[in-house]
Amino acid sequence: MPFEDQPAFVVGVGGNALPTDPSAYEGRLPVEWEALDLPVGSIQDAFAATTGPSTGEINWQALHWPDAPEVGFPGESTHAEVTLLFHTHDRGWDEPADDHTVLVHVRSARFDGRQRNEPYAHWLAAQVGLTVVGPAQRS
Known part of the structure; x- marks a missing residue:
């Protein structure tokens, strides 16, 4: 059955079966989609085109931050x-x-009343030629 003919709440639609026309998603958002092991750069443009002016997020998990002595x-x-x-x-x-907005998640830790890991977020950003532009967020 074509995507457009399915009910607004559908479970198990494969990524390759999703339409590329953003109008097909009207009345069907918010959508939560999980895709494992996709490389950075492979979905951001399509996701941005699909969400249009709406809010949304892409979250990369299971990463490993390197040592920064x-x-x-x-x-x-x-x-x-x-x-x-x-x-x-x-x-x-x-x-x-x-x-x-890009959020970089690092463990929040204070030792002796001093934030210890926020400098690591700045270090991570510098590794790719960027800088942290906003305050730390707590969730």
Whole structure:
């Protein structure tokens, strides 16, 4: 059965069976979709075209942050995620925006009253030629 003829709530539609015309999704959002092991750069443009001006997010999990001895960070996998937010500045989608936000997730840790891992987020950004532009968010 074609996607357009299926009820608004459908479970188990394969990615290759999804339409490319954004109008096919009217009345069907929000949608939650899980796709494992897709490389960075493979879905962002199509996702942005599909969501249009609506909010949405792509979250990469099961990453591993490398060791960074120069900032005192031993690397880790537990809290290693990146979230790309479309048309919002927070994961609760409470701050609509005209642009997109990238959140880099690192473990929050304070030692002796001092934030220890926020410098690691800055270090990560610098590794790809970027900078952190906003304050840390707590979830």
